[in-house]
Amino acid sequence: MSRIVEHPILGAPSKGSRVVFTYDGVEMEGYEGEPIAMALKAAGVEVHRFTAKRHEPRGIFCAIGRCTDCVMVVDGKPNVRTCMTPLVAGMDVRTQDGVAPLDLDDPRAEALAAEAAASPAAAKEAE
């Protein structure tokens, strides 16, 4: 998998420093501050989670934080939208099995549940 070095409209992307993180226990490299999903895609990783009912693979779908297809377990915390979460050195990123129960103490819990229920991916999964 390669990265865009020069975009015809946006120009050359600015990058953070090269950092090491782990994906399911395997060391990988990415640029600090880029979305975790971008670092994984550049490394050839397409599957971020498996659906709860059919155990079907899911990966980047909207890439703007509106669905739940890219959620993974990051540093032990489930349901992290990797398309919106910046990469930090030493992160432990793991494939998620289904969508974990929401942490009701999380102030975003209600909004996340509503978004997940309304997403096209959730509708397809419910089929």
Ligand code: FES
């Ligand atoms: S791909 Fe990340 S929320 Fe949709």
